[in-house]
Amino acid sequence: MLREYKTIKEIVGPLMVVEGVEGITYEELVEIQTQTGELRRGRVLEVSGDKAVVQLFENSAGINLKDSKVRFLGRPLSLGVSEDMIGRVFDGLGRPKDNGPKIIPEQTLDINGVAINPVARDYPSEFIQTGVSAIDGLNTLVRGQKLPIFSGSGLPHADLALQIARQAKVLGKDEKFAVVFGAIGITFEEAQFFIDDFTKTGAIDRAVLFMNLANDPAIERLATPKMALTCAEYLAFEKGMHVLVILTDLTNYCEALREVSAARKEVPGRRGYPGYLYTDLSTIYERAGRIKGRKGSITQIPILTMPEDDKTHPIPDLTGYITEGQIILSRDLYKQNLMPPIDVLPSLSRLKDKGIGKGKTREDHADTMNQLFAAYATGKEAKELAVILGESALSETDKAFVRFTNAFESQYVAQGFENNRSIEDTLNLGWDLLKILPRTELKRIRDEYLEKYLPKGDE
Numbered sequence: 069m070l071r072e073y074k075t076i077k078e079i080v081g082p083l084m085v086v087e088g089v090e091g092i093t094y095e096e097l098v099e100i101q102t103q104t105g106e107l108r109r110g111r112v113l114e115v116s117g118d119k120a121v122v123q124l125f126e127n128s129a130g131i132n133l134k135d136s137k138v139r140f141l142g143r144p145l146s147l148g149v150s151e152d153m154i155g156r157v158f159d160g161l162g163r164p165k166d167n168g169p170k171i172i173p174e175q176t177l178d179i180n181g182v183a184i185n186p187v188a189r190d191y192p193s194e195f196i197q198t199g200v201s202a203i204d205g206l207n208t209l210v211r212g213q214k215l216p217i218f219s220g221s222g223l224p225h226a227d228l229a230l231q232i233a234r235q236a237k238v239l240g241k242d243e244k245f246a247v248v249f250g251a252i253g254i255t256f257e258e259a260q261f262f263i264d265d266f267t268k269t270g271a272i273d274r275a276v277l278f279m280n281l282a283n284d285p286a287i288e289r290l291a292t293p294k295m296a297l298t299c300a301e302y303l304a305f306e307k308g309m310h311v312l313v314i315l316t317d318l319t320n321y322c323e324a325l326r327e328v329s330a331a332r333k334e335v336p337g338r339r340g341y342p343g344y345l346y347t348d349l350s351t352i353y354e355r356a357g358r359i360k361g362r363k364g365s366i367t368q369i370p371i372l373t374m375p376e377d378d379k380t381h382p383i384p385d386l387t388g389y390i391t392e393g394q395i396i397l398s399r400d401l402y403k404q405n406l407m408p409p410i411d412v413l414p415s416l417s418r419l420k421d422k423g424i425g426k427g428k429t430r431e432d433h434a435d436t437m438n439q440l441f442a443a444y445a446t447g448k449e450a451k452e453l454a455v456i457l458g459e460s461a462l463s464e465t466d467k468a469f470v471r472f473t474n475a476f477e478s479q480y481v482a483q484g485f486e487n488n489r490s491i492e493d494t495l496n497l498g499w500d501l502l503k504i505l506p507r508t509e510l511k512r513i514r515d516e517y518l519e520k521y522l523p524k525g526d527e
Contacts, residue, residue, distance in 0.1 A: 073138045077119075079131060081331040082287055084110065084122040086138050092120045095144045095180065100124070103135035110287070111145055113332070123328065125161070125287045144180065147295055148173025149302040153276045154246055157263060160280030160292035162299075179294040181301060181355055190358035192392075195423040196312070196367060199235035199488035200228070202410040202481050203417075205498055206437055207395060210423035211238060211310065212358040214368040214391040216318075218384050220377040223397045226258060227485045228408045229314050229371055234271045235488045236312050244309040247275040250296030253282050253289050253320025276303075282320075289324035297355045297366075304364030311364065313356065316371035322349075322383050338382045346386045353390045379414075393417040406482035413445060429491050432521055435513040436498045440476070442512055443505060447473030465506060472504045499523065 077085040084100070098110040100122075108131075114121040122138065147162045150171050157166040164170060192212035198204055209215050219225035233247045249266075251259060259279045266272040276299055280292040293315050300311040315321075322341060329342035337343035356368035370391070374384045377399060388394055398411035424433040447469035454462055454470065462470065480497055483489060489497075499521050502510060510518060 070142065071140055073140075074134075074136070076131075076133045076136055076138060079128050079133065082124045082128060082285065082328065083113070083331050084124060084128065084131075084138075086120045086122060088118050089115075089120045089140070090118065092140055093142075097141040097143055097145055098122050099139040099141060100131065101137045101139070102130060103132040104130075106130075112140070113328075121332070123287050125285055125291075127285065144178050145291060146176045146178050147298045148176050149299055150174045151303070151307060153299055154303075155273055155275070157277040157279060158295070160252075160278060160284055160288040160295065162278070162295045165279060175302065175306070177298050177302060179291060179298045180351070181294070181298060184354070184357060184359060188359050188361075190360045191422065192358060192365075192367075192419050193422045194238060195428045195491070197235075197237055197239055197491055198232045199490075200231060200408065200410070201483055201489050201494040201497065202408070202412050202415075203232075203395060204429075204489070204491050205433075205480070205494040206412050206420075206440060207393065207415045207417040208420035208423050208429075209236075209367065209369075209417065210419045211367055212356065212365045213393075213417070213419050214353050214356040214370070215393050215395060215417055216384075216387050216391050217369060217371045217395045217397065218379060218387075219371060219373050219397045220399055221373050221375075223373075223399065223402055223409065224407065224485070225316065225371050225373070225397060226261065228397075228410075229316055229369070230262065230265050230271075231408070231485045232369060233266070233275065233312070233314055234269050238310060239491070244307070245274060246300075246303050246309050246311050247271065248278070248296050248300040248303070248311055248313045249275055250278045250280075250293050250313065250315045252280050252292045252315065252317060253284075253324070254279070254317065255282050286324040286327045289321055290328070293318075293321060293352050297352065300366050301355065304366045305359060305362050306364075308363035311366050313366060313368045314371065315352070315368070318349075318352075318370050318372040318387070319375070319383055321352075322372075341382050345382060346389070349383075349386055350390050353387070392419050401477065401481065404477075406477055407484055408481075410481055412441070412481065413448070430495055432513070432517040433491075433495060435517055436495060436502070436521075439502060439510055439512040440480075440498055443469060443472055443502070443509070444476055447476070465509065468505050468509075472501060475501055475504060 075087040096112040100108045108126045110122045110124040113123045159165045192210040194211040196209045278296045300313045303309045304311045356366045358365040393416040396411045401409035450466040
C-alpha cells in the first residue's frame with residue numbers, strides 16, 4: 069500500500085528529512101509532489117525510528133515544506149531491460165535519450181544487482197584482442213577481468229576508451245559481443261564526441277550507451293554505473309553475450325559520493341571521501357566476471373582521472389586493491405605526442421599469464437613480453453645515465469638499449485588511435501624491435517624461439 073506523507077521536516081542540499089513514517093525500507097524509491105503538482109523522484113538513504121532521510125534525484129529548489137507531499141513506492145530503483153537496448157543511447161537513469169521509442173522491458177531488475185557467489189565464479193582465461201599493442205602484448209586483457217585505466221586530467225583516455233570499444237574482440241570465435249558504455253559526469257561536448265564516434269564507426273550497432281552529464285544531479289551520477297552494469301548482467305547472463313563494460317570517469321562518481329556523504333554530515337575518511345569508499349567501489353568492480361555453466365561474461369574497463377596525477381590518491385589506490393591490475397597513462401609520453409600515451413612499466417595486468425600462450429595467442433608471447441619489459445627498463449636507465457654523464461660514457465650495449473627504447477616508444481607504444489593491430493602484428497613488431505639488441509642480451513627468451521622467430525641475418 070502506498071503511503072503519502074506531508075511531514076517534511078527539513079531540506080539540506082540534496083537531502084530531505086520526513087517524519088512520522090512507518091514500514092519504510094532502505095533504497096526505496098520516493099515520489100515528491102510539490103505544491104505546484106510537479107513530480108520529483110528520490111530514494112531512501114537512511115531510516116531511523118520514524119524518520120527517513122530521502123535523497124533527491126533532482127534539484128531541491130522550489131519545494132515548499134508545508135504543502136509538498138512525499139509518496140514511498142515500496143520498490144528500489146530498477147531498470148527495464150531488453151535486447152532492444154543495443155544500439156540505443158540512455159541518460160544516467162536509463163531513460164531513452166536518442167529520441168527513439170521507449171524500451172518494452174522483458175525484465176525489470178534492481179540496479180544494485182545480486183552478488184555473485186564466489187564459488188560459482190569461473191576463472192578468466194580467454195584472451196581479448198583490443199588492437200592496442202601496449203595492452204595486448206604487455207598487459208593482456210582477459211575475458212572476465214576488471215582492468216582499470218588510470219589517467220590524468222587532460223590526457224586522451226576518452227580516445228583510448230573509444231578505440232577499445234571499437235576494436236575489442238575475442239579471436240577465432242563467432243560469439244555475440246556487446247559493449248556497454250557508461251559515461252559519468254562528462255560534459256555535453258564529450259558526450260556528443262562519444263555518440264558521434266560510435267555512430268560514425270558503426271560501433272553503435274553492438275553498444276549500449278548511458279550518458280550522465282556534468283549538469284545532472286549528483287544522485288543520478290551514483291546510479292549511472294549501476295544502470296550500465298545491470299544492463300550488462302542481463303545481456304551476459306540471460307542472453308549469453310560477452311560484454312565489455314567501459315565506465316568513464318569514476319572520479320566523478322566518487323566526487324558525487326563525497327558530496328552526498330558531506331550532506332549527510334558523516335565523519336569523513338581519507339581526503340574527505342567517505343570511509344566506505346572501498347566498499348562502495350567494490351560493489352561496482354565486483355560485478356565483472358564469468359559464472360560457471362553460463363555462456364556470457366562481463367569484462368570491465370573503468371577509467372578514472374587521478375587528481376594531480378597522484379596514484380596514491382584514495383580513488384586509484386583503492387581501485388588498485390580491488391581490480392586485477394591497471395593501465396597507466398603517462399603525461400611525459402603525451403607531451404612527446406606519442407599516442408596512446410600508455411606507460412608500460414608501471415602498468416600491470418595480474419591475469420595476463422592466463423590469457424596468453426599456445427592456442428590463445430602464440431607460444432612465444434610470454435618470453436617476448438618479459439624480454440621487452442626488461443629491455444625497455446634497461447634502456448630507460450641508460451637514457452637517464454646519458455643525461456648525467458653524456459652519451460660518450462655509455463657502452464655499445466647501452467647505446468643499443470637506448471636505440472631500442474626510442475624505437476619501442478615511437479613504434480610499439482605510439483600506434484595512434486586509428487590503428488588496429490592483430491596480436492600477430494604486435495608479436496612480430498616486438499621481434500623486429502628486439503633485433504636492435506645483441507643476441508647475447510636476449511636472456512629471457514628460450515633458444516628454440518630465438519631460432520624460430522628472430523629475423524635471420526640480424527644479430
